[in-house]
Amino acid sequence: MSVLLGCIADDFTGATDLAGTLVREGMRTVQMIDVPTGPAPDVDAVVIALKSRTTPVQDAITESLAALEWLQDAGCRQFFFKYCSTFDSTDDGNIGPVAEALLDALEDDFTIACPAFPRNARTICKGYLFVGNVLLNESGMQDHPLSPMTDANLVRVLDRQTKGGVGLVDFNTVRRGSLATLESFSVLRTEGKRFAVVDALDDADLVTIGEACADMDLITGGSGVAIGLPENFRRQGLLEKTETADILPAIDGHAAVLAGSCSRATREQIEIFQRDHPSLKLDPLELAEDPGITARALVWAEPQLQEAPLLIYASADPSEVQQAQDALGVERAGALVEEAMAEIARGLVAAGVRRLIVAGGETSGAVVGGLNVTGLRIGPEIDPGVPWTATLGEEPLLLALKSGNFGAPDFFTKAFGQLP
Numbered sequence: 001m002s003v004l005l006g007c008i009a010d011d012f013t014g015a016t017d018l019a020g021t022l023v024r025e026g027m028r029t030v031q032m033i034d035v036p037t038g039p040a041p042d043v044d045a046v047v048i049a050l051k052s053r054t055t056p057v058q059d060a061i062t063e064s065l066a067a068l069e070w071l072q073d074a075g076c077r078q079f080f081f082k083y084c085s086t087f088d089s090t091d092d093g094n095i096g097p098v099a100e101a102l103l104d105a106l107e108d109d110f111t112i113a114c115p116a117f118p119r120n121a122r123t124i125c126k127g128y129l130f131v132g133n134v135l136l137n138e139s140g141m142q143d144h145p146l147s148p149m150t151d152a153n154l155v156r157v158l159d160r161q162t163k164g165g166v167g168l169v170d171f172n173t174v175r176r177g178s179l180a181t182l183e184s185f186s187v188l189r190t191e192g193k194r195f196a197v198v199d200a201l202d203d204a205d206l207v208t209i210g211e212a213c214a215d216m217d218l219i220t221g222g223s224g225v226a227i228g229l230p231e232n233f234r235r236q237g238l239l240e241k242t243e244t245a246d247i248l249p250a251i252d253g254h255a256a257v258l259a260g261s262c263s264r265a266t267r268e269q270i271e272i273f274q275r276d277h278p279s280l281k282l283d284p285l286e287l288a289e290d291p292g293i294t295a296r297a298l299v300w301a302e303p304q305l306q307e308a309p310l311l312i313y314a315s316a317d318p319s320e321v322q323q324a325q326d327a328l329g330v331e332r333a334g335a336l337v338e339e340a341m342a343e344i345a346r347g348l349v350a351a352g353v354r355r356l357i358v359a360g361g362e363t364s365g366a367v368v369g370g371l372n373v374t375g376l377r378i379g380p381e382i383d384p385g386v387p388w389t390a391t392l393g394e395e396p397l398l399l400a401l402k403s404g405n406f407g408a409p410d411f412f413t414k415a416f417g418q419l420p
């Protein structure tokens with residue numbers, strides 16, 4: 001059976017978010033890190049995580065087309081271009097130009113643009129994107145350092161980014177159902193429009209929109225609009241109804257936590273976990289002086305792994321971080337910790353660790369890179385936005401990659417407690 005839905009996400013956490021949504025809606029899903037080279041895994045959906053949100057537009061197009069080609073080879077029947085629910089982009093791109101390049105490559109002439117994510121208070125009304133009760137351009141996004149959003153009207157925004165015309169399907173039409181929505185797509189198409197910005201105020205609207213997009217080759221939007229897509233495949237008899245899309249292979253082995261996030265949430269999680277687990281702190285100032293520290297950390301860890309999960313962390317309070325940054329520079333301090341974490345992760349896995357939690361976005365990137373992880377099968381959610389995952393490959397490993405601020409105070413014990 002080939003992959004049904006092929007997704008291209010313009011950043012890593014956005015990809016995880018989309019993959020989690022698809023799993024909840026019953027699709028077995030793998031998140032690939034960068035454009036894959038090998039054969040497709042045996043799942044219902046693949047989400048390829050790119051870093052194309054703010055890269056030069058031509059690079060974003062090239063990477064996205066390479067991802068599309070791999071997904072086409074994997075036999076996908078439908079494609080999804082996932083971007084941020086605040087439509088992070090500039091007049092030069094990258095959302096519009098990437099979407100047009102994907103349409104061209106698919107020899108198609110029409111798609112939707114729907115970043116709405118009502119559960120996170122992102123709604124679209126008459127083409128205007130709201131964040132909570134305010135327009136996008138009053139939400140703080142107007143001051144974003146890389147992609148300031150100064151216009152909340154998505155029809156205008158996308159029109160400035162694209163050559164094809166952009167129309168609107170408003171909520172009155174969406175609320176008349178999927179057939180009415182589909183008819184408006186046809187009308188816009190005959191008017192020569194290439195895109196429809198589609199209003200959505202709640203999840204029911206997203207389900208209607210999903211149904212209306214059943215036969216569309218390419219869909220573009222936030223992870224919200226994906227909630228309506230799995231049902232299309234079930235209706236066509238291509239996807240079974242299952243409660244088990246999030247089941248991961250059973251993997252035994254030692255357990256450990258690596259924390260490089262200095263966020264308040266992670267520091268609290270560390271403090272709680274330390275009370276009854278062995279822990280070791282790394283200091284970037286010492287790492288700069290003494291390259292033998294990582295090897296010694298592994299010597300410390302190995303004999304204790306038999307007993308209980310252990311923790312190695314660099315997380316520190318703001319004054320300590322400031323001290324390290326003053327002495328080493330912000331980048332070097334971060335890089336020293338990230339390199340150490342990657343090396344320690346490799347050592348821990350060599351010592352039999354198979355259940356690993358990593359706290360921190362950049363830290364997770366470093367560990368995933370250090371372990372040469374190519375893809376993650378998405379499992380059950382531990383806390384909102386953080387699932388257990390299993391790495392692809394011969395010797396799989398259970399990984400929970402946590403953005404710094406995510407998770408309840410007892411996240412680490414809770415996560416290990418969820419595993420059989």
Ligand code: ADP
Nearest residue numbers: 261314316321324334337338360361362363404
């Ligand atoms: P978050 O998800 O909270 O943003 P990240 O891992 O993305 O966490 O970012 C934390 C950054 O801080 C990483 O680059 C990490 O290497 C760095 N770091 C961790 N500990 C320290 C420390 N004690 N001093 C300075 N930088 C640190």
